[in-house]
Amino acid sequence: MAILVDSETRLVVQGLTGSEGSFHGPRNKAYGTQVVAGVTPGKGGQEVDGIPVFDGVAEAVAETGANTSMIFVPARFAIDAIYEAVDAGIHTIACISEGLPAHEMLGAYWHVRGEGARMIGPNCPGALSPGKANVGIIPAEVFAEGSVGLVSRSGTLTYQIGHELAQRGLGNSTIVGIGGDPVVGSSFVDVLALFEADPETESVVMVGEIGGEEEEKAARYIEREMSKPVFAYIAGFTAPPGKTMGHAGAIISGSSGTAQAKKDALEACGVRVGTTPTEVAELVVAAAASG
Amino acid sequence: MDLYEYQGKELFAHYGIPVSDGGLAATPEEARVAAEELGGQVVVKAQVLTGGRGKAGGIKLAEDASEAEARARDILGMDIRGHVVRKVWIEKASEIAKEYYLSLTFDRGEKKPLFMFTTQGGVDIEEVAAEHPEALVRLHVDPRVGFQPFHGRRLTQEGGVADAGEAKQIQALAGKLYGCFVGSDALLCEMNPLIVTPAGEVRALDSKFTVDDNALYKHPHIAEMRDLEAYPPEERAAREKGVTYVKLDGEVGILGNGAGLVMSTLDVIAIVGGRPANFCDLGGGGSAEGVVDALEVITADPQVQSIFFNIFGGITRCDEVARGILQALEQIDIAQSIVVRLDGTNAEEGRRMLQEAAPPNLHTEPTMLDAARRAVELAGETVEVA
Numbered sequence: 001m002a003i004l005v006d007s008e009t010r011l012v013v014q015g016l017t018g019s020e021g022s023f024h025g026p027r028n029k030a031y032g033t034q035v036v037a038g039v040t041p042g043k044g045g046q047e048v049d050g051i052p053v054f055d056g057v058a059e060a061v062a063e064t065g066a067n068t069s070m071i072f073v074p075a076r077f078a079i080d081a082i083y084e085a086v087d088a089g090i091h092t093i094a095c096i097s098e099g100l101p102a103h104e105m106l107g108a109y110w111h112v113r114g115e116g117a118r119m120i121g122p123n124c125p126g127a128l129s130p131g132k133a134n135v136g137i138i139p140a141e142v143f144a145e146g147s148v149g150l151v152s153r154s155g156t157l158t159y160q161i162g163h164e165l166a167q168r169g170l171g172n173s174t175i176v177g178i179g180g181d182p183v184v185g186s187s188f189v190d191v192l193a194l195f196e197a198d199p200e201t202e203s204v205v206m207v208g209e210i211g212g213e214e215e216e217k218a219a220r221y222i223e224r225e226m227s228k229p230v231f232a233y234i235a236g237f238t239a240p241p242g243k244t245m246g247h248a249g250a251i252i253s254g255s256s257g258t259a260q261a262k263k264d265a266l267e268a269c270g271v272r273v274g275t276t277p278t279e280v281a282e283l284v285v286a287a288a289a290s291g
Numbered sequence: 292m293d294l295y296e297y298q299g300k301e302l303f304a305h306y307g308i309p310v311s312d313g314g315l316a317a318t319p320e321e322a323r324v325a326a327e328e329l330g331g332q333v334v335v336k337a338q339v340l341t342g343g344r345g346k347a348g349g350i351k352l353a354e355d356a357s358e359a360e361a362r363a364r365d366i367l368g369m370d371i372r373g374h375v376v377r378k379v380w381i382e383k384a385s386e387i388a389k390e391y392y393l394s395l396t397f398d399r400g401e402k403k404p405l406f407m408f409t410t411q412g413g414v415d416i417e418e419v420a421a422e423h424p425e426a427l428v429r430l431h432v433d434p435r436v437g438f439q440p441f442h443g444r445r446l447t448q449e450g451g452v453a454d455a456g457e458a459k460q461i462q463a464l465a466g467k468l469y470g471c472f473v474g475s476d477a478l479l480c481e482m483n484p485l486i487v488t489p490a491g492e493v494r495a496l497d498s499k500f501t502v503d504d505n506a507l508y509k510h511p512h513i514a515e516m517r518d519l520e521a522y523p524p525e526e527r528a529a530r531e532k533g534v535t536y537v538k539l540d541g542e543v544g545i546l547g548n549g550a551g552l553v554m555s556t557l558d559v560i561a562i563v564g565g566r567p568a569n570f571c572d573l574g575g576g577g578s579a580e581g582v583v584d585a586l587e588v589i590t591a592d593p594q595v596q597s598i599f600f601n602i603f604g605g606i607t608r609c610d611e612v613a614r615g616i617l618q619a620l621e622q623i624d625i626a627q628s629i630v631v632r633l634d635g636t637n638a639e640e641g642r643r644m645l646q647e648a649a650p651p652n653l654h655t656e657p658t659m660l661d662a663a664r665r666a667v668e669l670a671g672e673t674v675e676v677a
Contacts, residue, residue: 020606024606075505076508099505100505101476101503101505101506101509102397102476102478102503102505102506103397103434103473103476103503103506104506106402106403106404106434107434107435109402110402110433110434110435125605137605137606138605139604139605139635139636142634142635152551153551154549154550154551154552154554155549155551155552155605155606156547156548156549156551156552156603156605156607156635157549157551157552157554157555157603158551159552159603159604159605159634159635160552160555160603160634160659163603163634163635180550180551182397182399182478183399183402207551209550209551209554210554212399212400213399213400214400217400233555235551235552235554235555235558236554236557236558237558237561238539238554238557238558238560238561238567239554239557239570240537240539243537243570244504244537245537245550245553245554245570246535246549246550246551246553246554246570246572246574247550247551248503248504248505249399250550250551250554254417255417259558275558275562276555276558276559276562276659276660277555277559277659278658278659278660
């Protein structure tokens with residue numbers, strides 16, 4: 001089982017011939033992911049590490065049965081790449097590219113949903129189901145197989161927490177990076193719902209940060225809908241208001257979007273929140289030991 | 292990117308939204324010339340990228356050109372919430388019968404643009420929202436549908452605009468505002484106040500305007516509006532080098548990869564009793580040159596007493612970062628102690644490189660918490676020595 005990516009995943013890499021795509025596509029393949037195709041317009045017929053390259057996604061799907069896409073193209077071509085993937089019938093899209101204009105993402109967001117596809121990102125590290133498939137840039141060696149679902153707005157912070165869990169003997173069902181942009185394809189709530197339904201996932205760690213109100217929405221969802229224990233970590237307690245902290249979406253606007261408000265909302269809904277990556281890992285370990 | 296009032300109004304005017312005539316001045320003399328050209332009563336308005344100008348004395352009425360010059364002399368150089376006034380906008384004074392409020396924002400949660408309108412304008416809108424929520428009309432526009440005339444009608448009907456002529460103008464203006472918002476890839480367009488003159492004309496008297504940085508490549512004329520001098524010198528240098536950097540007030544310089552991990556690093560520094568000096572994200576990739584550039588920016592801040600390098604490699608390869616650190620130590624004179632923590636992609640190779648080179652002021656720590664404690668400790672020691 002796991003969520004989003006697994007042994008059924010047949011991956012097409014949009015932008016496979018670029019510098020990032022040609023590094024991470026083969027890495028995903030080496031991990032055991034079925035990387036069946038690459039797409040770069042004008043480079044059809046080439047190969048990257050034995051992966052055939054096509055001119056378009058529709059052609060790649062027809063030839064290889066790809067069902068999942070990973071997007072690595074430069075920001076200004078990424079919106080087109082998302083629409084092309086949906087058009088070709090891809091059901092799961094991981095958009096690693098960052099710097100996509102927010103207004104254009106609004107259009108893509110509604111289109112992807114309307115067509116019944118699922119997208120994580122943009123500006124995300126992808127998804128990894130340890131032992132099954134790795135789609136994206138997550139360093140798989142950090143994570144172990146297990147039953148803790150991990151969902152995060154940040155890449156490297158997720159690696160940090162996965163690493164802390166692994167050092168304490170806990171592994172993950174799936175690690176999902178939803179991305180650091182103001183508009184992303186899947187919210188915390190979307191991914192929490194998948195974890196709740198996944199028999200391999202026994203608990204979930206949610207890694208949020210300043211900006212927006214998705215953590216607050218997740219808190220209400222967890223209280224209402226989830227039977228599995230959820231633990232959380234929020235980054236950005238020391239962030240000043242009005243400054244974008246790296247991620248386009250990580251900004252405290254006026255008095256809204258603060259780390260404290262998110263922590264309070266989560267705790268009010270029964271979610272235990274760790275103050276450091278180490279502490280949240282310890283909370284999960286303690287709960288696993290007592291449960 | 293935030294725009295000045297006059298820049299926002301320039302964009303409003305471009306999209307057909309009525310604004311008052313005015314001129315920009317960087318000196319009192321220029322203010323006089325601008326006021327002469329406009330004729331009659333003018334308003335001298337400080338141009339700063341922060342709110343609360345009126346309360347701070349940054350907006351003054353002047354009867355004629357010589358008074359405009361005097362008021363500009365008072366206002367130029369004024370410090371408003373840490374922003375020094377370097378330009379004033381001289382605008383034809385408006386007769387005001389009513390003050391309304393109209394804005395269009397990017398609602399991240401709903402994934403739709405959001406209009407907000409109230410006839411109780413001219414005051415802090417968060418106050419209106421808190422005290423008279425019923426007076427504030429909130430109306431989402433589905434981006435797949437775009438602005439339709441009914442949106443305009445709902446705004447004025449639900450906002451309680453009684454006058455038919457006024458309502459018509461506001462409806463048209465809302466449509467133009469939507470065009471402006473989408474056309475310029477804005478994240479916020481606000482008019483507070485939106486005024487009605489005694490003659491019944493509706494006009495934007497102020498503008499607050501934020502444009503999506505990621506879309507600036509499509510709008511070179513807006514990109515050129517960026518006023519580099521409005522940012523702290525460290526942030527300016529960082530921008531030139533393409534380093535993501537935010538200046539903070541503490542002593543421990545922070546460098547990491549990935550926004551979330553860097554934010555978490557700042558928090559951990561605070562938890563172990565230190566104060567972060569900055570936010571600095573190497574981003575994905577993390578080439579050796581990128582590390583050198585970032586270290587140059589961080590060490591340019593005289594408050595920095597120690598540096599905490601926190602790297603968890605994904606796209607970033609730790610050996611590349613280690614190479615960058617060693618290269619930086621050769622190229623620039625770094626007096627502060629550097630505490631390095633490497634994990635993830637090629638971490639072993641990176642650690643080995645640092646251990647072999649073993650520069651005297653470089654310390655490696657196995658975990659993020661240990662490294663944070665060490666960096667705070669070293670920042671304290673440096674302070675005592677100094």
